[in-house]
Amino acid sequence: MKIKDKNPLVQLQAAQQYSKADPTANKQYPSLEIVRLEKIFFQGKKGKLLDYACGGGCNAIHLLKCGYDVYGIDVNANSLNLFKKSTKKNKKIKKPKLFLLNKNAERLPFGDNTFDYIIAMSVISLLGSKNKINYLFTEFKRVLKPKGKIIIDINDHASEFSQNKKQVEKNVFLPKIIGNYVRCYCVKNENDFAKIVSPFFKIIDLGFSSHSVFKRKITEFIICAQNNKK
8 A cells, every 4th residue: 555644553633632641541441342352252262462552551451361462552652651560560461562653653563464363442533534544454454364353443423522523524523632623533334334444354243332421422333353365
């Protein structure tokens, strides 16, 4: 894929805004969907796992406890440091391999066919454009082994990132995140997400996770897929 963007793997505005957040406010518990899908989709089979945009490591720490060889990567150095400190305290789990992603990176810092598994949770919408999503999926396909498994999600049009927010392009909304407006790419329905993913991966299952509590509404479509490259 021809690179037209100087930072195709990252939306700089989103990275800059989240870098302002208090790292100690990171989630302390893993995504319920990851807890379930580790058993259902990964089937507890251990291997090398990439947690893309791992943040403070809430999902990765659970997967370390499950026995996976976890590689975490994020653009936020503060979150990675918090992740490292959290795992230092726990002597019973493997230590993760952590990588700081350069905000202008054009490739993931891993060789072809490196990983058995990839998870990318609560990050795809924050790329802000379909072009960036396509480029990231190209990199995911490159570093994922043949028949390797991937779990990804994306927000819908009725989430806090999109509902009642200004729409500037098809599927692109402008929510305010930590004080400034950031582009968020949100799809209308499950089929729209499937159309983005299917050129890269074989979709095994497509579902959603949703909640609406204390005026905070989130719906994320979730795809479990497999790398069908030979």
